[in-house]
Amino acid sequence: LTGGSSAIVSVSNSVVSNSTTGNGIYSNGVGGTVTTTIDNDQISNNAYGVNVNTATVLLSRSVITQNSQYGINNSGGTVDTFQDNRSLANGHSNAVGGSGLTTTPVD
Amino acid sequence: MKSYGLRLGLLSVTAVIASASAQAGTLTRSFVSSAGVDSNGCTIAAPCATFAAAYNAVAADGIIAALDPGKYGPLIITMPVTVNGNGWAAITGTANGNGITVNISGGTGNVILTGLEVDGAGAAYNGIVFESGASLTISDCIVKDFVAASSPTGNTGNGIWIGPTAGTVVFTIVNTVALNNAYYGISYWPQSGNATVTGTIDHVFAAHNTTGGSSSIQL
Numbered sequence: 001l002t003g004g005s006s007a008i009v010s011v012s013n014s015v016v017s018n019s020t021t022g023n024g025i026y027s028n029g030v031g032g033t034v035t036t037t038i039d040n041d042q043i044s045n046n047a048y049g050v051n052v053n054t055a056t057v058l059l060s061r062s063v064i065t066q067n068s069q070y071g072i073n074n075s076g077g078t079v080d081t082f083q084d085n086r087s088l089a090n091g092h093s094n095a096v097g098g099s100g101l102t103t104t105p106v107d
Numbered sequence: 108m109k110s111y112g113l114r115l116g117l118l119s120v121t122a123v124i125a126s127a128s129a130q131a132g133t134l135t136r137s138f139v140s141s142a143g144v145d146s147n148g149c150t151i152a153a154p155c156a157t158f159a160a161a162y163n164a165v166a167a168d169g170i171i172a173a174l175d176p177g178k179y180g181p182l183i184i185t186m187p188v189t190v191n192g193n194g195w196a197a198i199t200g201t202a203n204g205n206g207i208t209v210n211i212s213g214g215t216g217n218v219i220l221t222g223l224e225v226d227g228a229g230a231a232y233n234g235i236v237f238e239s240g241a242s243l244t245i246s247d248c249i250v251k252d253f254v255a256a257s258s259p260t261g262n263t264g265n266g267i268w269i270g271p272t273a274g275t276v277v278f279t280i281v282n283t284v285a286l287n288n289a290y291y292g293i294s295y296w297p298q299s300g301n302a303t304v305t306g307t308i309d310h311v312f313a314a315h316n317t318t319g320g321s322s323s324i325q326l
Contacts (some may be wrong), residue, residue, distance in 0.1 A: 004301030009326045014311040016324055019292075022317030026325045034295075036326050046323065055326075 002030030010037040013014075019046045029055030029077065038062055043071075049090060052077040055067065061107075065089050073097035080104045116240030132164035139196070141177030158182045158190065158198065167216070184209045187216030187240070192223035194247060200231025206250070211240040214274035221246045222318060225266075227253030227288070232263040234288070235276055238270060242277040248284075255289040261325075264290025266316065279306070283322070285313040291315035292323040 001007075016024040024046035027036040034055040041062045043049040049067035050057065052074045060082040065072040071090030072079060075098045082104050088094060134149065139161045143154035149164035157180040161171045167186040173179060174197035181200055184207065196238040206225035209218050218240055225234040225248060234250035236241045245267065255264025262268070266285035269278050278295075285292030290296070292313035295304060306326070313323040 001297060005297050005303070007295050007304040007306060007326060009295060009304070009306035009308065011308045011311070011324060013309050014313070016292075016311075016313045020316045023214035024324070025267075026322035029326060034326055046317075048192040049320070056212040 001028070001030065001034065005032035006034070007032070010039065011090045012037070013037045013041070015042045015044075017042065017044045017046065021047055022070065023048045023051040023096050025049070026051045026053070027055040027077065028053045029093055043067070048073050049087075050080055052098075053073075056080070058082075059101075060084055062086070065090060068086075070095070070097035072101070073101040074101070078102055109284045117263045131167055132169075135168060136170045136172065136249065137161040137165040138172050138174050139177065139179050140169075140174040142175075148157045152249040158196075161189065162190075173222075173275045180247075181205065182207050184218055184220055185211055187211065187218060189219040189221070190223065191219075191221050194222040196222065197224040197226060199226045199228050200234065200253065203232040204231055204233060204257075205236045207234070208236045208238065209240050210238040214241060214271070214276070216237050216240050217242045219242070219246075220248060222248065224251075229254055232256065232265075233268050233299040234266045234285075236265070236268045236270065237276075237278065238272070239274070240271075240276070241274075242279075243269070244279045245280075245281070245283055247282045249286065250283070250292075251286040251288065253261055253290075255287045259290050259299075259321075261290060261294065261296050264288055264321075265294050266291070266313075267291075267293045269304065271302040271304065272295050272297050273302055277301055277306070278304065279309075280311055281307070281309045283311050286315055287313065288316045290317065290321045291325045294322075294325040298326060 137149035140154035147153035250266035
């Protein structure tokens with residue numbers, strides 16, 4: 001992004017798959033502000049499933065599987081998870097890459 | 108420098124196409140058909156052959172509709188309009204160009220694109236490009252097979268590229284497929300300016316993008 005640009009975007013009820021050399025969903029706030037809500041998505045067979053770079057992601061009810069690098073990777077951003085996702089069989093023994101997750105209680 | 112030159116090239120392609128579609132018409136609805144002729148009035152009884160001609164015939168906030176399956180050519184949109192392909196209209200982007208470009212001066216006006224197959228045929232750079240306007244709604248569309256220039260910077264190889272440089276913008280993408288695009292399937296990436304964007308992506312299938320190693324959905 002460029003200085004001052006901002007985005008609030010939701011990705012819901014969608015399938016993001018088979019981008020085997022790249023990211024399924026890349027939330028990139030470098031140079032601006034990006035907040036992404038990811039809800040009820042299937043994110044599979046990418047290199048990175050959800051890749052966050054200096055952005056805020058709200059993650060819920062999603063299936064994240066078979067991504068060859070990380071299912072979720074967080075580089076300097078915030079990933080709020082509602083703890084109701086299914087993340088399994090991703091690379092790096094299914095670990096979360098980078099800064100980890102922030103858990104958010106389900107209302 | 109290479110990126111700047113590439114943008115100039117894209118603008119040149121844009122200018123050539125826009126020169127054929129710069130005037131607003133008077134119809135509230137215009138039509139295209141595979142049996143149409145661009146010298147027609149673009150009415151339902153006398154449809155045109157291309158979206159560009161039907162766009163010239165329609166007034167601001169009008170509707171362009173495809174009457175039957177066909178390939179209706181790329182389009183530059185500079186006023187609010189609805190383009191309804193009814194699920195059987197195809198657009199093949201020109202080599203090194205775009206399928207549909209939305210660039211409404213002043214950042215006003217709403218554009219709706221529905222029922223379109225926008226195809227890069229392995230030669231065009233972007234499927235749908237949103238540069239300026241108040242809102243863009245894309246529903247029931249397919250964007251596929253767009254290629255990136257060498258050393259891509261995000262302005263080529265996109266199925267859908269949301270790249271406004273100013274203003275407050277709303278985009279909605281629903282029931283849409285982004286497939287086999289070289290850089291991004293769907294991208295929000297303003298390359299200059301300070302736009303404020305709110306977007307909704309729902310019931311989208313984005314797959315087999317990123318042959319260049321980028322992302323299916325980039326925000």
